[in-house]
Amino acid sequence: MYEVYVAASFEAAHRLVGDFGPASRMHGHTYRMEVIVRGRHLGDDGTLYDIGQLGQAANDLAASLDYRDLNEVPGLTEVNTTAEAVADYCWERLALPLRDRGLDSLVVRIWESGDAYAAREDKLD
Amino acid sequence: MYEVYVAASFEAAHRLVGDFGPASRMHGHTYRMEVIVRGRHLGDDGTLYDIGQLGQAANDLAASLDYRDLNEVPGLTEVNTTAEAVADYCWERLALPLRDRGLDSLVVRIWESGDAYAAREDKLD
Amino acid sequence: MYEVYVAASFEAAHRLVGDFGPASRMHGHTYRMEVIVRGRHLGDDGTLYDIGQLGQAANDLAASLDYRDLNEVPGLTEVNTTAEAVADYCWERLALPLRDRGLDSLVVRIWESGDAYAAREDKLD
Numbered sequence: 001m002y003e004v005y006v007a008a009s010f011e012a013a014h015r016l017v018g019d020f021g022p023a024s025r026m027h028g029h030t031y032r033m034e035v036i037v038r039g040r041h042l043g044d045d046g047t048l049y050d051i052g053q054l055g056q057a058a059n060d061l062a063a064s065l066d067y068r069d070l071n072e073v074p075g076l077t078e079v080n081t082t083a084e085a086v087a088d089y090c091w092e093r094l095a096l097p098l099r100d101r102g103l104d105s106l107v108v109r110i111w112e113s114g115d116a117y118a119a120r121e122d123k124l125d
Numbered sequence: 126m127y128e129v130y131v132a133a134s135f136e137a138a139h140r141l142v143g144d145f146g147p148a149s150r151m152h153g154h155t156y157r158m159e160v161i162v163r164g165r166h167l168g169d170d171g172t173l174y175d176i177g178q179l180g181q182a183a184n185d186l187a188a189s190l191d192y193r194d195l196n197e198v199p200g201l202t203e204v205n206t207t208a209e210a211v212a213d214y215c216w217e218r219l220a221l222p223l224r225d226r227g228l229d230s231l232v233v234r235i236w237e238s239g240d241a242y243a244a245r246e247d248k249l250d
Numbered sequence: 251m252y253e254v255y256v257a258a259s260f261e262a263a264h265r266l267v268g269d270f271g272p273a274s275r276m277h278g279h280t281y282r283m284e285v286i287v288r289g290r291h292l293g294d295d296g297t298l299y300d301i302g303q304l305g306q307a308a309n310d311l312a313a314s315l316d317y318r319d320l321n322e323v324p325g326l327t328e329v330n331t332t333a334e335a336v337a338d339y340c341w342e343r344l345a346l347p348l349r350d351r352g353l354d355s356l357v358v359r360i361w362e363s364g365d366a367y368a369a370r371e372d373k374l375d
Contacts, residue, residue: 002334003359003369018170021177042338045268046330051366052271080171084127088167109128116176119128143295146302205296209252213292234253241301244253 001104002048005036006055008062014070014081026069031086032111033062035094037124039103049103061093083110083118091120099124126229127173130161131180133187139195139206151194157236158187158215162249164228174228186218208235208243216245224249251354252298255286256305258312264320264331276319281336282361283312285344287374289353299353311343333360333368341370349374 013028035058039048065073070081079085091108098106109119138153160183164173190198195206204210216233223231234244263278285308289298315323320331329335341358348356359369 001371002337003367003371004334005359005367005369007365016171020175023177042332042334046266046332046335048334048368050270051333051362051368052273055366082167082171083176084129084167084173085171087127109130112176115132116180117128117130118173118176119130121126121128141296145300148302207292207296208301209254209292209298210296212252234255237301240257241305242253242255243298243301244255246251246253 001038001040003036003038004049004051004054006058007034008058010062010066012065012068012070017080029112034109036107037103038105057094061090083112086110087118087120126163126165128161128163129174129176129179131183132159133183135187135191137190137193137195142205154237158183159234161232162228163230186215208237211235212243212245251288251290253286253288254299254301254304256308257284258308260312260316262315262318262320267330279362284359286357287353288355311340333362336360337368337370
């Protein structure tokens with residue numbers, strides 16, 4: 001099994017709804033997004049997936065969330081903007097162009113700080 | 126599959142018994158403990174498990190080991206205090222309140238330095 | 251399941267063949283090699299595998315690639331020196347002394363920068 005990993009970051013505000021103590025107040029993070037694709041076979045060019053291309057997809061998605069209030073981002077307005085929900089949101093958007101390319105699975109980790117992340121991992125078929 | 130990750134750290138002394146070269150001498154590390162819970166379903170509040178609550182559990186456990194000689198900590202006196210054994214010790218203590226909450230598994234990584242860790246991963250049921 | 255992890259680094263030049271944009275030019279990285287062994291049982295000495303011994307193997311392999319042009323390293327001259335290919339190369343060399351020791355699998359991650367890696371994970375039997 002092979003993996004290719006890239007990372008990108010964005011600065012965003014958010015607040016949680018419910019019993020989350022200070023996280024219920026409007027605040028923000030320097031989010032770090034880690035993206036991993038997994039698959040069994042390398043192509044003729046010696047790659048599982050072009051790291052540069054995956055990095056560009058991660059950077060584009062991060063740029064679309066940069067300096068925003070996540071609670072106002074279409075696709076996130078109706079959910080609690082937990083790191084899990086942001087991982088879901090990013091997973092769905094990154095998965096689209098990665099299907100039907102012989103890849104097995106995709107992992108997206110959303111770090112809220114250097115000490116905490118939530119991640120989603122799922123099959124790509 | 127979702128993951129939630131937190132980290133904590135503690136300063137502790139220890140020495141190994143056996144043929145471990147300089148590690149057989151009394152020494153110590155700034156240990157970093159990484160804790161990951163895995164599960165399949167998010168709750169209504171959009172979380173797999175409250176990151177703040179998991180972070181508190183990790184911090185409490187780390188505090189109980191902080192500035193101690195691990196070879197004298199009850200539960201570690203009868204084992205070789207390898208990073209694997211410390212991971213075991215922490216895994217058992219963290220797992221207790223995490224059972225019966227719909228979580229699949231728990232990973233505990235014990236870093237002895239930025240270049241070395243040992244980890245234990247096991248099912249939570 | 252237990253894991254033991256070590257890391258080492260090396261400075262090397264390389265260039266890719268094919269449509270990889272600037273990566274087709276001769277360039278280089280401070281490569282970071284992460285090595286993880288996995289297994290189910292600890293030995294009587296409380297270790298899955300001696301971290302010091304694994305670290306030595308990683309350091310020796312890293313030293314053999316340090317300050318080299320990867321495209322001229324025997325074993326890499328006939329492949330595209332993608333991070334995946336370097337992970338393959340390192341995996342094969344590290345796996346040899348790790349077989350028949352009760353270990354389940356070996357992971358080798360090759361970081362080209364703090365934001366990108368490729369990895370290979372496979373069974374050790």
